[in-house]
Amino acid sequence: MFTATLRVPKRGNTERECEDAGRVRSADGTVLAAVADGASESLLAGEWATLLTDSLLDSASDVLRDAESFAAGLAVAGLAWQAWLDDYVVGREAAGRPIAWYEQPKLDRGPHATVLAARFGAGRWEAAALGDSCLFQVRDGRLVCAFPLDQANAFDNAPPLFNAFNRDTVLLARHVRIAAGTTEPGDGFFLCTDAVAEWFLRENARGGRPWRVLRGFAGDLEGFAGWLDAVREEGLMRNDDVTVVHVDLG
Amino acid sequence: MTYSAEISRANPSCFVFLVDQSASMNDPIGGGGQRKAEVVADAINRLLAELSVKCAKEEGVRDYFHVAVLGYGHTVGSAFTGPLAGRDLVPLSQVADQPARVEKRVKKVPDGAGGLVETTTSFPVWVDPVANGATPMCHALARADALVGDWVARHPDCFPPIVLNLTDGESTDGDPATAAWAVQTHVTADGAALLFNLHVSAANAVPVTFPDTDVALPDPYARTLFGMSSLLPQHMRFYALQQGVPAGDMARGFVYNADITSVVQFLDIGTRATELR
Numbered sequence: 001m002f003t004a005t006l007r008v009p010k011r012g013n014t015e016r017e018c019e020d021a022g023r024v025r026s027a028d029g030t031v032l033a034a035v036a037d038g039a040s041e042s043l044l045a046g047e048w049a050t051l052l053t054d055s056l057l058d059s060a061s062d063v064l065r066d067a068e069s070f071a072a073g074l075a076v077a078g079l080a081w082q083a084w085l086d087d088y089v090v091g092r093e094a095a096g097r098p099i100a101w102y103e104q105p106k107l108d109r110g111p112h113a114t115v116l117a118a119r120f121g122a123g124r125w126e127a128a129a130l131g132d133s134c135l136f137q138v139r140d141g142r143l144v145c146a147f148p149l150d151q152a153n154a155f156d157n158a159p160p161l162f163n164a165f166n167r168d169t170v171l172l173a174r175h176v177r178i179a180a181g182t183t184e185p186g187d188g189f190f191l192c193t194d195a196v197a198e199w200f201l202r203e204n205a206r207g208g209r210p211w212r213v214l215r216g217f218a219g220d221l222e223g224f225a226g227w228l229d230a231v232r233e234e235g236l237m238r239n240d241d242v243t244v245v246h247v248d249l250g
Numbered sequence: 251m252t253y254s255a256e257i258s259r260a261n262p263s264c265f266v267f268l269v270d271q272s273a274s275m276n277d278p279i280g281g282g283g284q285r286k287a288e289v290v291a292d293a294i295n296r297l298l299a300e301l302s303v304k305c306a307k308e309e310g311v312r313d314y315f316h317v318a319v320l321g322y323g324h325t326v327g328s329a330f331t332g333p334l335a336g337r338d339l340v341p342l343s344q345v346a347d348q349p350a351r352v353e354k355r356v357k358k359v360p361d362g363a364g365g366l367v368e369t370t371t372s373f374p375v376w377v378d379p380v381a382n383g384a385t386p387m388c389h390a391l392a393r394a395d396a397l398v399g400d401w402v403a404r405h406p407d408c409f410p411p412i413v414l415n416l417t418d419g420e421s422t423d424g425d426p427a428t429a430a431w432a433v434q435t436h437v438t439a440d441g442a443a444l445l446f447n448l449h450v451s452a453a454n455a456v457p458v459t460f461p462d463t464d465v466a467l468p469d470p471y472a473r474t475l476f477g478m479s480s481l482l483p484q485h486m487r488f489y490a491l492q493q494g495v496p497a498g499d500m501a502r503g504f505v506y507n508a509d510i511t512s513v514v515q516f517l518d519i520g521t522r523a524t525e526l527r
Binding site for chain 2: 112166
C-alpha cells in the first residue's frame with residue numbers, strides 16, 4: 001500500500017493562498033481519503049476546504065454509507081465551521097484587524113467548496129462526491145472508473161458546491177453522488193481536484209495514460225510542481241490550484 | 251478574441267467609469283423623485299462596492315482590476331472624493347481601503363417566513379452627486395480612450411478593459427459616436443475594449459436592459475448610446491440569461507433607466523460561489 005498527497009497552488013499564488021485540501025488516513029486496514037476545492041469567489045475558502053476534509057475523515061459516523069449519510073456528514077462540518085468562524089472573528093479583533101466592510105458580505109454568505117471522500121479496504125471501495133472533484137480507478141493499465149464526471153468537457157466554473165451554512169440535508173443528498181466497486185491488488189486510485197481531473201480525462205480520451213504521469217511522482221512535490229508549470233505553460237491544464245491524493249493498493 | 255483571459259493579480263484588467271455631472275443631471279429620473287445625479291452616484295458606489303467584494307479575500311482585496319472614475323460636467327477629471335480625489339487609475343485594493351466615507355443604510359431583506367425585515371448595511375461612498383455645467387461627453391470618452399490605450403499597451407494579454415458611461419445622453423461637445431468607436435479600437439490578445447452605457451432619463455419610459463435593437467428606445471439620445479455600446483460577449487449574455495435577462499445574440503451593453511450593477515457578476519475570477527438548488 002502506498003499513499004501520497006500532492007498539493008500545489010495556482011501559478012502566481014503562494015502556498016498559503018492554495019484553496020485546495022487533500023488528506024489521507026489509514027486505520028484498521030482501511031484507507032480513508034478526501035479532497036476539497038474551495039471556491040475562488042469565497043472568503044476563507046482554503047480554511048473551509050481543510051476543515052471539510054478533516055471533518056469527514058475524522059467522523060465517527062459512516063459518512064460513505066449512502067447519500068443521506070454523506071449529507072449529514074457535510075452538515076456536521078458546517079456546524080464546526082460556525083465555531084471556527086466565531087474564533088476567527090474574535091482573533092481578527094484581538095489582532096487589531098477587524099473584519100472589513102468588503103469581507104462581511106462574504107463571511108455572512110459562507111464559504112463554498114466541492115468535496116470528494118473515499119474509503120479503500122477489504123476488496124471494496126466506496127466514494128461520495130459533491131461537485132467536480134473526481135476519483136479515478138486504474139487497473140491493468142486501463143481507466144476502469146471515473147467518478148462523478150467521466151468527460152473532460154463536463155467541467156465548468158459553476159460546479160455544485162457545498163456552502164458551510166447549508167443545513168438542508170435533503171437538498172444536499174440530492175446533489176451528492178455515490179459510487180462503489182471492488183479492489184484488486186495493483187489497483188491505483190487518484191482523487192483529483194477539477195483542473196487536474198479535467199486534464200486526466202482529456203489525456204485518457206486521446207489515448208494517453210495520465211495515471212503513469214501521476215504515479216511517477218511517487219509523492220515528489222517538487223517534481224510535480226515543475227511538471228505542472230510545464231503543462232500550464234503549454235496550455236494543457238487550466239491555471240488553478242491542484243491536489244492529487246494517490247492511493248496505490250500495491 | 252474570446253474574452254476568456256484569466257483575470258489575476260499578474261494579469262489584471264481595468265475599469266473606467268465615466269459619470270455625467272452636467273447641470274441636466276439635477277432633473278429627476280423618469281417615474282421617480284430621485285435626481286439623476288443621485289442615481290448615477292449610487293450606481294457608481296454600488297459598482298465599486300460589488301467589485302471590491304467580488305475580489306475580496308481574507309488578506310484584503312486583490313488587485314484583479316485597476317479602476318478610474320472620471321466625471322464630466324463643468325470640467326473633466328477624477329470624480330473620486332476623499333483620499334483618492336484627483337487620481338485616475340487606482341488599484342482596486344486602494345479603492346476598497348479608501349472610500350471617502352462608509353455610510354450605514356437600512357435595507358429590507360427576506361425574514362425567511364415570507365416577509366421582510368429591516369437591516370443595516372455598510373454603504374461605502376467614493377463619488378458624490380454633482381450636477382454642474384455642460385456635458386462634454388466626447389472629451390470624457392477621449393480621456394477614457396487615452397487611459398485604455400495606455401493600459402492595453404502595458405497589459406497586452408489582459409481581459410479587455412471595460413468603459414462604463416453613466417449619463418442622461420445629451421452630449422454638448424459633439425456626436426460622441428466617433429470617440430466611442432475609438433475606445434473600442436484598443437485590442438488585447440483577448441479582445442477589444444468594451445464600452446457599455448447606462449442611460450438615465452427624465453422620460454417616464456419602460457426600463458430596458460441589454461437590448462439587441464434600438465426599436466423600443468424612446469428618444470434619439472438613447473438610440474445614440476445604444477449604437478455606441480459594444481456587443482455583450484457570449485459569456486456575459488450567458489450570465490445575463492442566468493439572471494433572467496433575455497440577452498439575445500446581438501445584445502448590447504446598454505441599459506435604460508435600469509440597474510447595471512449586474513455587470514460585475516459577468517466577470518470571471520475563478521470558481522463561482524453559487525448555491526445549490
